[in-house]
Amino acid sequence: MCSIGEDDFGDDGATHAMVVESLPLGIVLSPGNCSKCDVNSGELYKLNFRTAECRECFLAYARHKFRAALGAAKILPRNAEVLLVLDGSAESLVLLDMLHFAQTQNTFKRLHCNARVVYVEEQKVQGRDPVHLEALQNLSTQYAPFDFYVIELGALPSSMQRIKDYSPSLNANNELIHKLQKLRSLTARQDYLQQQRKNLICSVAQCLQCTHVFESNISVDLATQLLTAIALGRGGSAALDVALLDDRLSGDVKLLRPLKDLNEQEIQFYIHAQRLKPLFEKGSCFGREHGQTASLQNLTSAFVANLQQNYASTVSTVFRTGDKIAANSNPEQSSCVHCRSTLDSEISDTLLAIEYSRTVSEAGVSLYKSGQDLEGLAKKRLENKDGLCHACRAIQAELDSGNLL
């Protein structure tokens, strides 16, 4: 017995429909006539599955994806207060550039919102040298009139400063770094950090009276995130991790991912077309330097990248699976005190089976003696007293002392 798929697809699934080839990423530019506007151009942008086009046509196409994501869902009210999160990656610069452009257009086409930018300084948590302030200040002049703020990851939201007043704090440690050091596995550290970062951004948004936050995740990030969430046991909330709108933040702050339909190639072309200079290389997020097999997150990310090489539609298929799922939501049900996902109300058979395994392992041969209510013991272990979801409990379990929150 090698298979449990059923009926129509058989074991090969839809792989026969997947094209086993992929164009090398990287910039493919050649001179010629634009196939759209027929103007001769020194540089033609050739995206996969599209004809070659000139710089202007490409930019219009990429920017439209951003506007369409926001427009189609009608989730951004007119004149909303928006906080854009800048992390120095290529994607976040593209988002900044697109938002800036959308605001400088004529009234008819303008995106009506008031935007501020916050740069989240993560270098210290990652154990690296702080970012070049000069590069950041250049960005703030280039993208005036946006207000630029800086906050250090792990610091209190109140320590946020305007960029012109900011200087890196001297004390090398903060509470977050301490807690991260206490967690045994990199998997738990990355999971915990992701949550803490989200909480910090939410607090910053509240300080600045912003109701909406823009994050710059693109399709490959979200495909990886979906698989990671599943591997971590966060299936119930995975839909919100990859959706356009994530409303789990406190204080009614809404997290939006307007770049979710863009792919890596489009980001690279956009960076080239607009001569943007990312502050960091791709894949410089926390813990990546420990290698592929160091954590579930690193493994998943490498797996998706690798599969994409052989099956070109992997990322888009996974990403579209994410579009089809909905979050487990029940307004009457309480949510996890850490990640704010809805807690599973009924006792899950699978979670009970995990606790039952632990119970019978401890009992061993003595379980043959009757009179022990092993299932009752397992249920007691499962009872949710701490208000944490299954995945957050796994983080808490690694924290030898102290509380997660």
Added chain:
Amino acid sequence: MPIICKSKCGNRAALKRPKTGDALCKECFFAAFEAEIHHTISSSNLFRRGEKVAVAASGGKDSTVLAHVLKLLNERHNYGLELVLLSIDEGITGYRDDSLETVKQNRDDYQMPLKILSYEELYGWTMDRIVAQIGRSNNCTFCGVFRRQALDRGAKLLGVDSIATGHNADDIAETVLMNVLRGDTARLRRCTSIRTGGGEDSIPRVKPLKYSYEKEIVMYAHYKKLVYFSTECVFAPNAYRGHARAFLKDLEKVRPSVIMDIIYSGEQLRFKDTVKKPERGTCTRCGFVSSQQPCKACVLLEGLNRGLPKLGIGKKTKGERMIAKQNQELALRERANLVKNDF
């Protein structure tokens, strides 16, 4: 210093349980492993007293352990079940013929009746001949589709109330990952359920080993000295499933609990209302369970018999075009014959 068994039974630990990380002695491991399967069976009400249950037996580790444990628990906890072994002979020389010998050994060891059904008698084709016609790609599609229906046919023949299959926790986690990777929401909905089918006109299938780790099944078979067959199928292994499998093994090395976590995630996934739900029905041609009309087995078989083996592979419309073309050619030839006959 020797490690003592976690259960405080006083014995030395012989192994570390992959599922919980506890060090246990052999006897305590057996007790725990069997108790878990009993718990799965009783808490999910998989069987009812007096039922006749077919154990889908391939001779591999999973089905051998399943048959052994079901027999043992049936006697220990007095389930009152009548167990029979059901095997499918796909007709793969050098693989299935050898593994069926193992199943026959199980039949004698466990004193259970055995029924073997072959593709040859059901469909008129053996896998050897199918592969000779279509080559090494997509052959697993034929084998998988036919085997699932063959199990249904066998169960009907034996008059059983349910079929128990040896799918373990690793298999299920792997399938969750694979269905996410290929965006198959219909299967994602049902691949984690412990019981599938079981409407008015279908025989339910149950997975008593749903929460048993593959590694523990191997350990159990090893320490119990069970006889099983462990050769890979001689035809190319499934490439795409292989990716998901390798990925899961890597994940398991980092965090062993990941297998249960993925199953849990799979169960927690909800789908938007706009996503189409498959409707389970019966095939109008053969009368067996299917969500399509006609069922995949019938389409594949028609392809083989028409000499168009790619008929059921890929899009339905493509298959329809192929049939139309062949019919047209046949009609042409017949007309040519008619003309000839007129003389």
